Amino acid sequence: MNIFRAKSDLKKQNLQVAQPGAATAAIAEMAVEVIDVVRTYRVGGSDVMALRAINLAVPAGKWIGVKGRSGSGKTTLLNCVGGLDHPNSGTVRCFGRDITRMSDSELTSWRRQQVGFVFQSFALLPTLSAWENIELPIRIAGQKGRRARTKYCMELVGLTKWANHRPYEMSGGQQQRVAIARxxxxxxxxxxxxxxxxxxxxxxxxxxxxxFRHIVETEGVTMLMTSHDPIVLEYVDEVVELQDGQRVDNG
Ligand SMILES: Nc1ncnc2c1ncn2[C@@H]1O[C@H](COP(=O)(O)OP(=O)(O)OP(=O)(O)O)[C@@H](O)[C@H]1O
Ligand SMILES: [Mg+2]
Known part of the structure; x- marks a missing residue:
């Protein structure tokens, strides 16, 4: 079964992802619902269509890969799902909440609690140790159990012995592990x-x-990942392909 069906297919199968008042059971099983999302950027007096009415449904607990050539809209899609960017029109629902209707402060607090970001360039703070980088989001959110959680995340990514090292003392792979733990x-x-x-x-x-596969299997998270790299396709549950801001997979 292809879990990435177009909205029209979902409607046919009575799994309405976009309609207010749609069956809540169907909504509850979707972690992310992207509905008719359009994102344009104004560049030099003309509009660049980064996303052209994209629809995507990501079931909870699944790992979805987004592929496509440079400029196809992958990062824009990810940023719209994570609330780092705002669609011009359309809706993004995450775990049943419409994030496109949230105020900036609601969005910031939602993101801190519900979303973890991992970037190509790791984006670690260079003056902090691996341990301090990982515990930072817990500090910012003011959550309890900071020590135990940081220790758990360090163990999960296999970096316990590197707790006191700074990013520049670590390899790229180790830095990305720190970023994943964070x-x-x-x-x-x-x-x-x-x-x-x-x-x-x-x-x-x-x-x-x-x-990442281990984390999806054991931690119960849902994951959306962009990549150019064909080997990623061997690890994900499903692949979505973008071309010029549109889906071109069978979804
Ligand atoms: N902030 C911005 N301002 C203007 N245009 C932008 C902006 N961000 C993205 N774009 C344009 O939107 C389109 C999609 O960009 P996006 O970064 O989403 O592509 P991508 O698939 O992630 O590319 P890559 O594989 O190179 O990372 C491109 O044409 C890009 O130039
Ligand atoms: Mg990109």
Missing amino acids: ALANHPRLILADEPTGELDSTTAREILSL
Whole structure:
């Protein structure tokens, strides 16, 4: 079964993802619902259509890969799902909540509690140790159990012995493990990863992808990941393909 059906197919099968008042059971099983999302950027007096009425439904607990050529809209889609970017029109629902209707402060607090981000360039704070980088989101959110959670996340990514090292003392693969542990620190329900293996050699990329697989299986998170790299396709549950801001897979 292809779980990425077009909205019209979902309607046919009575799994309405977009309609207010649709069967709540169907909504509850979807972690992310992207409905007719359009994102245009105004550049030099003309509009660039980054996303053209995209529809996507991501079931809870699944790992979805988004592929497509450079400029096809992958990062824009991820950022719209994570509330880092705002669609011009359309709706993004995450775990039943319409994030496109949230105020900036609601969105910030939602993101801190529910979403973990992983980036191509790791985006670690260089003056902080691995431990401090991982515990930072827990500090910011003011959550309890910071020590135990940081320790757990360090163990999960296999970096316990590197707790006191700073990013520049670590390899790219190790830095990405720190970034993954940091993304998990706040018990997010959703992980958004933008080209997370883009700066890694293929052996290290496979190690990181195996780690993501383990995390999806054991931590109960849902994951949306963009990638150019064909090896990613071996690890994900389903692949969505974008071309010029549109879906071109069978979804
Ligand atoms: N902030 C912005 N301002 C203007 N145009 C933008 C902006 N962000 C993205 N775009 C444009 O939107 C389109 C989609 O960009 P996006 O970054 O989503 O592509 P991508 O698939 O992630 O590409 P890559 O594989 O290179 O990361 C491109 O044409 C890009 O130039
Ligand atoms: Mg991108």
